[in-house]
Amino acid sequence: MFSHEGGHEGGQRLLRYVDALREAVAQEMERDGRVFVFGLDVDDHKAIQGSTAGLVERFGPERVFTTPLSEDAMTGVAIGAAMAGMRPVHVHIRMDFLMLCMNQLVNIAAKAHYMYGGRVRVPMVVRSMIGKSWGQGAQHSQGLHAMFMHVPGLKVVAPSNAHDAKGCMIAAIRDDNPVVFVEHRLLYGTEAYVPEAPFEVEFGRARVCREGSDVTLVGVSNMVVECLRAAELLAEAGISAEVVDPISLVPLDHATILASARRTRRLIVVDNAWTSCGASAEIVARVCEEAGPGAGIEVRRMGFAPTTCPTTPSLEARFYPNPSTIASAAYRLARPGGAEWTPDPERARLAYQTQFRGPF
C-alpha cells in the first residue's frame, strides 16, 4: 500500500504531500482504535485525490465511510462522537463547503469545552482542501481559515510541505481540541523528506525555511512555496529574503515572526486568502502592536484580490499572489525609490515544480 514505507527503518524518504497525509492517518488508525475517517467520497476509487487511498480496505467500512450530502449534521456527528471518546477525521474536498457547517463548528465545536466548564472535549480533525486553477471558480477556491482563527476554541493548521503534513496530521489527531486542517490541493504533488516513523510537528512553532536579512516573507499554506520561489528570484536581484512558515495559525508562533521582522525591518505576509480581516491582518496587526513604530518595521499584506474568484484564466491568474508579484513587492519595500523590477516571468512560473526539501 505505502510504497514509500519499505525498508530503511525510521529513515526519511521523499514523499508526496498527499501520501504523507495518508500515511499519517493510517499510522494513527493503526495505533488508536478510536480514530475513524469519514466524509463524502473518502471510500471511492478516487479516494480524495489519493489521500484516503487504501484506508477502507485496511481498516474496514466501520472506520472509513462516506456520508450523505449533509455537512451540517455530519459535523455534529463528528463532534458528538468526539465527545463520546472517539477521534473523528472529517474530510471535506473543498473548504468552501465548511460554510454549511459553520454553526456546528463555531457554536458547538469551538465552545463545548468552555461552555460546559471543561466537562467535555472535542478531539476532531476537519480536513479541508483549498482548490485552485482550472476554473475552480467562486465556490471552489476559497481559503477561509481566517473565520476559524477568529473564534476561540478552534485550532487551525496549514502545513506547506509533506513533512509537516504528516507531522501536523498526527499532532492534530492526537490533539484534544477541534483542529481545522487546511490543505492546498496544489501541494498534494509536492515532495519532501518525511520520516517513516510516526512523529508530531508541534503546533505553535513556526519554521524559518530560509534565512535572510533584507525582508521577512511570511507565507501561509502554499504561499510558503511561492515565497521561497520569490526569495530565490530576489536573491538574484541582490535582496536577501527570510521566509517564515507559521505552520499553525492557531496557536500562532508570534515570537518567531516578530523576531524576524525586527531584524529585517520589513515584513510581507502572503496568504492564500483575502486580506480583509484575514490571517495577514492578524499577523501584521500583532507585529505593529508589539514592536511599535520605534522598531521601524514596514509591513505589507498580500493575498487574494479583493474580488470573487473568476474562472477565466486571464483574470484568475491575477487573483492570486505569485512568486513574481511577491518578489516585486519585496523589492519595492527593500529598494524604496529604486527602479521598478519584475523577475523573468518564465523563471517565476515554476513554483510547483520545485520540490520542497526542508531544511528540517
Place this chain on the structure above:
Amino acid sequence: MFSHEGGHEGGQRLLRYVDALREAVAQEMERDGRVFVFGLDVDDHKAIQGSTAGLVERFGPERVFTTPLSEDAMTGVAIGAAMAGMRPVHVHIRMDFLMLCMNQLVNIAAKAHYMYGGRVRVPMVVRSMIGKSWGQGAQHSQGLHAMFMHVPGLKVVAPSNAHDAKGCMIAAIRDDNPVVFVEHRLLYGTEAYVPEAPFEVEFGRARVCREGSDVTLVGVSNMVVECLRAAELLAEAGISAEVVDPISLVPLDHATILASARRTRRLIVVDNAWTSCGASAEIVARVCEEAGPGAGIEVRRMGFAPTTCPTTPSLEARFYPNPSTIASAAYRLARPGGAEWTPDPERARLAYQTQFRGPF
C-alpha cells in the same frame, strides 16, 4: 403608531434606536412596494424588541411575516426574492444564528453579482442583533461581523446611535447589494435626535464623534458609546481623546481614521468582537501599512477576551471592554511610564444611561 412623528415637519426629535429602526423600515415600505420584512417572530407581540412593532398591522402579512426555523433556506429565499426584484429585510434576533446561513451569505449572496458577470443583483438587508448581559452566554452574544468583512461582495454596517440607525437602514434598503446590518441590543434604548423625514447615512464615511489630540479611539457599534464615555473620563485625567465611529465597516472610511491617527499618533480600535482576524486587526493593519513606522503611530486593539463568553457575571464583566478598561489603556498609551490610572468605576459604569446626542 410612531408617536415621535407628530407635528414638526422634517424636524428632529429625540428617538430611541429601536424606534429609529422601525421608522426607517416603515418609511421605506411606504415608499417602495418591493420592500418586505420577514424572519422569525417579526410579527409577534414582542416584535423583535419593538423594532418591527406595528408593521404587520400597517403593511399586512404578505409584506411582514414570520418563518419556520429554517435560517438556511430563508436566507436563500431572501436572495432569490432580491434577484427577482424584491427588497427583503431578513431579521435575526441573534447574530450567532447567522452561522446557520453562512453558505447562502458567503457562497451566493456575496458572489452572485460577480459570479454571474453582473447579470443579477442581490439587494437585501440582513438585520442581526448582538446580545449582551444577563447571561446570554456563548451562543447568544457573538459579534461576528469580521467574518462578513472578510468576504468581498458583502457590505457591513454597525450604527452606534439612533440617528445613524435610521439613516443606515434606509441606505441599506436602497442599496443594490447584500448588507449585513449589525445592531447591538443594548443600543436599542439609547436616544438621539433623528430627522423625521427619510434620509440616508452614506456608507464609507466615518464620523468624528468627539475631537481630541492625544489619542484616537475607534469604536465599533456599541463600543462607540463606551469610547465616548472613556473620553469623558480621560478628559478629567487631562488626556484629550478623539472618538471615531466608522459607522460602516464595508466600505470602510479608512482616510478619516488614518488622518486622525496621524494627528494623535496613538490609535486604539475597540470592537465588540474578538480581535483575532477581527475588524480591529483590519483597521490597525491598514493604518500601519499605509502610514508606515515613520508616522510614529502606536496601535492597540481591544475587544472580547480571547475566550468563549461565559454566563456568570463575575466573568462576563471581564469579557468585554468597558469605559474604564478603554480609558486605562488610552492613559497607558498617552502617558508611557506614567503612574497607573483607573477611573472611578462608579462614573465609568454609566455608559448606557448617557444618551448619545450627536453632533451631526
Place this chain on the structure above:
Amino acid sequence: MATPMVPAGIGPDDIGRLYRSMRRIRRVEEAVAEVYPTDRIKSPVHLSIGQEAVSVGVIDVLREDDVVAGSYRGHAVYLAKGADLPAMIAEMYGKATGCAAGKGGSMHLIGAERNVLGASAVVGTHIPIALGHALAAKREGAGRVVAVFFGDGATEEGVFHESLNFAALHRLPILFVCENNFFAIHTPLAKRWATDRLCERVATYGMPAHRLAEPDVFALRGLAAGLVAEMRAGGGPAFLECHTWRWREHVGPAEDYAAGYRPRAEMERWEAGDQVARLGALLPDAGRAAIDADIEREIAEAFAFAEASPFPDEEELFTHVFA
C-alpha cells in the same frame, strides 16, 4: 380529557418512582420561577413546567449508561436522568460549583456523570451531537442507547432531516423525542408547518414513528420501553412525537396568557391531564406526603448550596478555552 387507566404491570413502586421524578421537576422549576425575580439566577430560564411527563416517561426506561440530550428547555431531561440538582441550581446562580462551572447557565446544563449531554441554545444543534454519541454507542456494541429531546420548532431545521436519514441509514440506536407544545416562542404551528404529518414523514426514513396526542406517562413509558428494547437488541432508530403544553412563558418565570397569542382555555385541558396530579392521586396520602417532603428538603438544600457557593475566580475566564 378522560383520565386513562393504569396499565397492567405498573406497580405502586413504578407509580411512586414516576411521581417522584415528575413532581421533583415541577417543584424545582417552580422554585426557580419563585427566586427568579430576585436576580439570584444569572441567565434566562426556559421552564419545563407542564412538560415533565415527556422526559420522565422516556428516561424511566433508560439505563444509567444510556445517553440523553435536551435543549435550552432541558431542565426536565437533566433532572429525570438523575443529574446533580445542587450543581444545576449553582449553575443558574453562576457559581463555581455549577455543573458547567458557572460558564454555561440555565441554557447549557450538562450532567456528565449521568450521561446528560450539554444543552445548546441554538435550536436543533444538539440533535446531530446526540447522533454522534449514538454512532459511538453502536461501535462500542454494549447495547447503550441515546434519547434526544427537542421541540416542534427544531423539526423545521434542515439538520433534523439530515440526522434522521443518517440515523436510519446506519441503524443507530437513537430515540428521537419531539416535545410538540405547538409553539415556537409565540408562533403557532400553523405559521410554520405546511402540514402536521410529521410522524408519517419520519416513518418514510424507515423507522417506527408514533404520536402521543394525549398526556399519559404510562402509555409513553410503555411505548418507549418497547422501542428501546429493540434498539438494544441491535434495532435502528425510532421517533416519538409527544403533544404537550408549556404552562409558562417561553422564557422567564411567569404565565403569559395576557399576551393573547394562545388561549387560556387550552391550558385548562392540559391542567386536567396533568400527570403530576394524576399520579399523585394514585398514591396513598402518606406515601405522597413523604415523597413531597423529601423533594422540598432536597430543593431547599440545593438552593442553599448554590447560595453558599462562591463565584468563579477571575482567572477562570481564561480556563477551558482549549483542552
Place this chain on the structure above:
Amino acid sequence: MATPMVPAGIGPDDIGRLYRSMRRIRRVEEAVAEVYPTDRIKSPVHLSIGQEAVSVGVIDVLREDDVVAGSYRGHAVYLAKGADLPAMIAEMYGKATGCAAGKGGSMHLIGAERNVLGASAVVGTHIPIALGHALAAKREGAGRVVAVFFGDGATEEGVFHESLNFAALHRLPILFVCENNFFAIHTPLAKRWATDRLCERVATYGMPAHRLAEPDVFALRGLAAGLVAEMRAGGGPAFLECHTWRWREHVGPAEDYAAGYRPRAEMERWEAGDQVARLGALLPDAGRAAIDADIEREIAEAFAFAEASPFPDEEELFTHVFA
C-alpha cells in the same frame, strides 16, 4: 425496456420540437466533450448527456417568463429554456462574451434573458434561491411559475427539506424536479439514502409528488403540464422524481465504466430507452435530417463565436464586486 406509446394529443410538431431540443443538448454536450481535451474550455464540465429528457420534458410546458434553475450540471436546463448557445460556449471558453462575462464558467451558467437562474456549484444551494423567485412570482400574481432541477444528492441537504416545508406552507408556484441518476459522484444511493421513499416523504408536506421510473419524455411532459397548470391557477408546489442516467463521468468528458463503481450493463438499459433516439425514429428521415443539420450549424457557429471572442480585459477582475 419496452418503448411506450406516443400519447394522444402529441402531434408531429410536438415530436419535432422535443426532438430538436433534446438532440441539440446532446450534440452540444458531445461537442463540449470533444473539444475538452484541447483545453479551450477553461473550467470543469458536468455533462447532461443521457439526462436531456428530464429538462426538456418539463421545460417544454413552461412559458418564456417562467423561471428555471439548475445546478452545476445545468447545461440541459439552460439550453432547454432557450438561453443563448454562443454565450454558453463563450462562457466555458472564459471569454468576455460569455453569459457570465467569463467569470462563472461551466458550473455557473446564467440565462438572464430567458429567466434561467445562475447555477451554483454548492449542491442544493440553488433550491431556496429558486424558492425566493417563486415567492416573488406569487406576490406578482401573473401566474408565473418556477421549476428547479437538482440531483438525488441534493435531497440529502437539510435546505431541501426546509425549502419543501416553506413552499408548501405558502403554497408557492414551484415545481421541484429531482433528477435521480442514482449516484452522487461515485457514491450510490445505498450509501446515502436510508430508504428510497422520497416521493412519499415529500407528499407529507402536502404537495403532489410523482416518480417516473422509466424514461418517457411524453409521460413526463404530460405530468408536468398538469401540475404547472394547477400552479398557474393558484395551486401550490409539486414534486417530480425522475429516474435517469448519467452517461459520462461525474465531471469531465469521458465515460468511466472502467472505474467499476457502476456496471456498464445498467447503461445499456438507458441507451435502449434513450429519448433522443426514440423521438428521432418517430420523425420522417428528411425532417430529422433538417433538424440535425440546423443543430450542427448552430453548434459550429457557437464554437466559432467563442473562439473569436476576446478574453476579458485585466480590469474586469475588479468589476461586479458590488452592484
